[in-house]
Amino acid sequence: MDCKQFENNILDYLDGSLAEAEKQRFKAHLQSCASCQAELEAQQKLMTLFGQVPQETPSDRLRDGFLDMLAEEQQAQVVHMAHKKEFPWKTAFQIAASIALVMGGFFLGGLRSGDTSQEQISALQQESKVLKQQMMLALMENRSPSKRIQAVNYTEEIAQPDATLIKALADRLLYDANSNVRLAAAEALGNFKSSQQARAALIEALNTEKDPSLQIELIGILVRLQEKRALEPMKKLLETQETPIYVKEQLNNGITQLI
Amino acid sequence: MKKVSTLIAFLSVCLMAHAQKSYTHSLSGIKKVVVSSNTTMEFKTGNSNELVIGHIETKDGHQHHDHNDDQIDERAKGLTPIYAGGNDNTNGFGFSVEKEGDVLKVKDLKSFMQRSGLRFTLPKGIDLSIDTGNLGSADVNGFDSDIEVNSNVGGVVLTNVTGPITARTSTGNIEVVFTEVNQTSPISLRSSTGAVDVSLPANTKANLELKSTMGNVFTDFDVKYQQEEGMKVVGANRKIDTQINGGGVLIKLSSSVGNVYLRKK
Amino acid sequence: MQTRSDEDIMMAVAQGELQLMAELFERYHKRIYNFLLQMVGDRAVCEDLTQNVFYKAIKYKHSYRGGKFVSWIFRIARNNLADHFEKQKRLNQNIDVEALGERPESVQAPNEEVAHLYQVMERLDVAEKELIIMHRLQGISYEDIAEMTGSTAGAVKVKAHRVVKKLRKIYFESA
The missing domain is CATH 1.25.10.10 (Leucine-rich Repeat Variant)
Incomplete structure (x- = not known):
């Protein structure tokens, strides 16, 4: 066994998981190599320190939070099927339509100069963009795989x-x-x-x-x-x-x- | 000769001592049915708002029956069979049927060896999700709803359907014949090594994506850059991205190893 | 009665038996919490991250396909961690990446030497630190680490040795 191989076996040796033959070779090299002895000692020290790193117990908040979440998910599993927690398509389309109307109004009224109207247009465009994205994200969770594919394909636009x-x-x-x-x-x-x-x-x-x-x-x-x-x-x-x-x-x- | 007559006698006893012919479950309040089984399955449309599970009839009206049905197991007298996958709540038919909201989950608890085909009768507008397990196959006829099929080795055949269809097989072939094509959401049919063979009405409006990584794509539709008549080989190992009749719903057909066939009806 | 394996329980959860997730929570939440704590150092944040790991485990239960459960759940934990660091980076654009994961005062070392070890570990990059924490501090095997990182047990072993050697060097040079 040379120093490089020794290096690669240090952890297994200290864990006690080296095979007997390997262990003998390891020990043999150890006895004859001062620098490897130093490496082993150093690693032993580190192992001791690793052992002293505290494993903390999280607060009860974590378990409580988990159990609450689990209960919610179990509820949702039943309710979702029963009431189909659907994306509010009707409202969404109504909002989208009104955004379109308002924007149309801007163009019909002629483009006014000045930053304010530009800001407002951008704001509206941003809102409809956000709305479109929300609709896409909702459709991606639809129970029909065909509709999920449709949602994924929309992202290409x-x-x-x-x-x-x-x-x-x-x-x-x-x-x-x-x-x-x-x-x-x-x-x-x-x-x-x-x-x-x-x-x-x-x-x-x-x-x-x-x-x-x-x-x-x-x-x-x-x-x-x-x-x-x-x-x-x-x-x-x-x-x-x-x-x-x-x-x-x-x-x-x-x-x-x-x- | 004696052996044959004994055999015939045995068979008749079997037919008469038929354990259970079918199982029926109301579909009131149900919009989607999810079926999983490992055997040959047929899905047919029926007139009542019910799910009926029965056996497959052969052409001469003979009904197949499950292998174990008719063996009168003396040791099992007074005992109930139990299954690893769930509880049989279908009076011994071997299924677990659970309602979750407006979805009905129908799970076959018996193994492939214990079945010899099943027929499911459902109303034609009910959404379907079918899992044929490792060995089963599905033959679906007459539905105009959203259908999802996942198969491994078995083939998938859908006839007189409108879609949307999302189907996938590993080795089995996928064959679909559309009566007309529903335009609401994409149709995607995919196989790893099997063929994908689809027939559409000639005037179907669609955006097509056709691909076979290691095989060929054949069609008799007028795919833009080809002018010849008849079925033509279209670009091996490339994705064909095109439209028919001005474009419409996305139809995606692909196979890694097998060929893709798109036919005019 | 024999206890059910993690894998069996998760398969049942994947098929809809959500309440069984509580058993897996009991078996794993401390390890995941400590893994995150040793990477991030903030108790409150790590409790939130841990809860998020179990939330994702339930939400994406059908993506569990039957491999080693410890690999699957730690993969979710690592993804969450990566998202957390991403978010931190975007929020604190002036702070360089090296300072991420710096241990705030909230997690005290039991003695000076361990404090020194913590400091030395900050000098590792995120991947090296993860490896050491998973293997040495959380006792996850080379095989299981390999399964979650898409590597091989042999490659993980070589990396682990390289990282401890680096650790030794820095520790003793700066002692």
């Missing part, structure tokens, strides 16, 4: 989505139960080339996604984005036994295009 929207897409990509929805979310996220958040979600998905055709899509998107951080998860997938052969082919293609 937005030039500069904000973090909330990208997070909603990332949630669909990582957590939606329907794989067609996850696929639509992957494609939507792939459009936002400059968003770090979107890229991170796509890479994370490659780690967790088990559906082969989705894996292939993700590979395609990440290669198109030239996202080098995808190399690690791609290599891992290549080494995983369950990965189907046709996915491995795409992985190999993708890896060569990224290196």
Whole structure:
């Protein structure tokens, strides 16, 4: 055993999980190497200190909060089905219509000079933008997978989505139960080339996604984005036994295009 | 000869001693039915506002029956079968049926080996979500509601439907024949290794996204940049993004390994 | 009666039996709280973050596909942590990233040496700190860490050794 190997076994040795043969080699090197002895002693000291780091008990507030939240979720599970906590579409459309009317009024009345009217127009545009986004976010939680896909596709019309929207897409990509929805979310996220958040979600998905055709899509998107951080998860997938052969082919293609 | 007559006698006894023909559940207050099972499934429309679960009839009117139904198990006398997946509240039919708000969850508790096909009869406007487990398949006919199907090895066939349809299989083929196409929300049909074969009325307005990563896309619709007649091979390994009849609802068909076929009706 | 495994319980939760989440809460909330506390140092914030982890676990229960539960729940915790740091960065644009996760006075060390250890740990980057806390302080195995970060147990082991070596060096040079 040389110093480098010794280094890599220090933790296991101190944890008592080195195999007998390794342990003998470790001890042998230890006896003959002063600097490694020093390293071991130093690590032992650190281990003692680690042991002294307190494991705190959180206040009762945490459990109370959790139990309240659990009760709410259980309620919601029943109520949601019974009363369909729906997005107030009717009100939303009414608001959108009135915003449109007011804005139309501005244009019919002729564009007035001065900052005030510009501010007001921008404010109205901002409100309708916010409203549109809220409608999209609500639709993304609809119980029909077709409607969730529709909501995801709407995001393609937005030039500069904000973090909330990208997070909603990332949630669909990582957590939606329907794989067609996850696929639509992957494609939507792939459009936002400059968003770090979107890229991170796509890479994370490659780690967790088990559906082969989705894996292939993700590979395609990440290669198109030239996202080098995808190399690690791609290599891992290549080494995983369950990965189907046709996915491995795409992985190999993708890896060569990224290196 | 003797063996055959014994066999026939046995079979007739089976037919007569038929355990249970069907199970019915009212759909009052229900807007969506979620079904999960591991066997061959048929979904047909019926006139009453009820879910009826029965066996699949073969062409000569013969009803299949579950393998274990007719074996009179002496040891089980006085005992009730219990299942890992839930409680059988269908009088021994082997299902757990639970209502959650306006959704009815119908879960098959028996294994693939213990079934030989099931037929579900439902009103045509009821939304459906079907999970065929690892080995089951689904054959759906006549609904004009929102349908979701998830299958692994088994195929998925939908005929006389309007959509929206969201379907996915791993190995099985997906075949859909639309009567007309509902324009409200997207249709997405996807398979990993199976084929996706869809028929639409020729005047359907739609935005199409057709893709086969390792196979080919075939169509007899007039896809913009091709002028020839008949079914044409359209760009292997590329996504076809186009419109028919001026555009409309999004129809997305894709397969990783299999081919995609889009036909005019 | 044998106790049910974490994985069995979570599968049941995923299929709708929400009340069973309380059992998993009892088994894991302290570890998650301490992991976050050792990364962030503010008790109140960490209680909120911990509660959010369990909220997400319930909300996204159907994304649990049967792997090791500890990996799944810690992945949610790490994501939450990353979001928290993002938010902090946006709110405090003048403070550089190095200062994030600095231990405020609210979490006292039991003695001078441990206080020194805390200081040394601040010199690690977020990923290194996470690894040490998960492996050394929360007792999560190389395999489980690998499952949550999309790596291999071997790679995690090599990284862990690299980080403790760095820790040793800084600790003893600054002692």
